[in-house]
Amino acid sequence: MTADVLPALTAQARGAAHPAGAACAHDDAVLADRRDGTVVRHGDTVAKAHDPGTDHRELSRRLAVAAHPALSGVLLPPLRPAPVDLHGRPVTFWPYGTPVDPETPEAAPWEAAAALLARLHRAPVPDGLPAMRGPVKAARAIARLGAAGPHPAAAPVLRAWAGLPPWARAEAPMPDGPRALCHGDLHLGQLVRHPETTGRWLLIDVDDLGHGVPAWDLARPAAWYACGLLPPEAWHRFLSAYRQADGPAVPADGDPWPALDVPARALTVQTAALAIAKSAAAQRPLDEVELAVVDACDRMAALPPELTRAHAK
Template identity: 50%
Template sequence: MASHDHSPAGDLLAGVPLDGRPSSGRLGSPAPRRPADADPALPAALGRLGRAATGSHTGVTVLADRQDATVVRVGAVVVKAHPPEAEEGALRRRLAVAAHPLTAASLLPPLSPASPREQGAAVPDGPGPHRVGGRLATLWPAGRPVDPRDPDAAPWEECGRLLAALHAVPLERLERDTGPLPPAGAPGRVTRALDILRRDVARGGPAWLRRAARAVEAAAGTVPPATRAPAPGAPAPGAAAPDGRVALTHGDFHLGQVVMAPAGRWRLIDVDDLGRGDPAWDLARPAAWYAAGLLPAAIWERFMDAYLAAGGPCFRGTRTDLWGRLDPPARALTVQMCALRLAEAFREDREPDEDEAALVAACERIAASGPAVLP
């Protein structure tokens, strides 16, 4: 097995639960909870759309009901209500990307009139997005997720190959059919997390929140401008790698974004942050887990070896610049995770737990290390 040199990030992030709460088996990003004023009728409305798609009266199972997404399953169909701020044109282009033959080896395609489904019924108005209860909604074939209780058994090699295939999609050919793609959403997620924390502090948060927020802000200050919010009129953050490389990127990759498709192959799901961007962002979360000692070295090697063997373009086929490429987005993701966890603790009227305190400590170490250096 090839060897990947350990990063200085290992010293900065050691012991930090970068996926939020690894002890509980959580594999994805921390997600906003559902607000008290959310529409209680939305899951049922999504279920009706799913039943129209399947042509059956199968029961509705709520898979997720949060501020940023409500997801239900109806038989072999999954229906998702996207974030309230989702822009219809951008989502339509992202759906076109997921349905395009060039991404067939990496992305789960949305359901469309040509897709097989229960009862042979057609989805109304094609793959969408559809309007349900004032929200944009999409339909997908149901897949089997990674078991969150056994992350070590996750399909890490397949994840590496899926990301390599996604990053290698020829953008110019793709955009001739789909139109211009929006920027990938990963850097924007960092900015939104900081905004949430800043609002909580401005509302007169307790002393512990103000102290922790200072550490988060200091860590954010070490992240290069390319990974932070742009000035008005400037290019979107993370729209390209430091050397100008642009790829089709997922924008929010973690193990919760991988499912076994009905055809028996692993595929990436969730197109909300799909777009043009720096492919290093898709690799940065596993890199941060590894640097923190949360992802065993053998699994990290399997993941990266599979990515590079499949022609993943992030590193130009070499390993020498690996950590230099991944350090800035890994820092940014640490800031994002910490900001969201602190905001969650504040909403729950409690002080940070052990995992959240570890994230604050990581931000303090990042701040003390000085600015990240772009490759």
């Protein structure tokens, strides 16, 4: 983020927390400062400056979904109904919620995440809502890999990417079939507890929210499980909770992988591409986890062409 935007965003967070300009003893905190957005907290108020390329109208539609009573208890509602402009970037305002503790993976709320997804996927899709942006994020990860320059681990990732159907690469519309309301970027960092909901978990971050293939929202834990990064018991807890909540992304019983295969492969490629780009930027070797997802891409790229074609629908 440019130096002039961060102080301005912090001032926006303070102003949202204290509209009357009252003095406050709360400190400011930068919660995130990434390529796709910066998040600042002041007291119980959070201000997020979104990616400069964000469509304001589409973001407003996504905010309206988060604020809708039908999604109460599923999505954290915004404090304001529309974004404001800050140096050409849309800014949104949110109540602060306590995130998942990354230091206690054994307490990860897999069941809560699955139940929230099932409720989201069963909700009516509002008219005018754009498509969920999961495939777009995957394509951006590949572009970032290309911008990082030559890397010895890039070849299997690019081969696995080429083996995905065009819709999963954001090169074609999503396949025909029932649409669901999708989060678009589900991971444990997208859950918070908020005091006004008696401490229940809620989903946050509506940047990628939209209509689409609901299996995409299950793809990251599915990919981690397939790569050996998520213990089988955690995956089965997640999948069982989703099915028990009548989630429509996978069959109620039997093999879920025909529905999950393409999204899980796409998330594996996305994860590997970002891992390589970040390691190249930091001028460090890939770590054990990063190597695992690259190795998974290598295995995917070695699939027989007939299997690849069978999933390219």
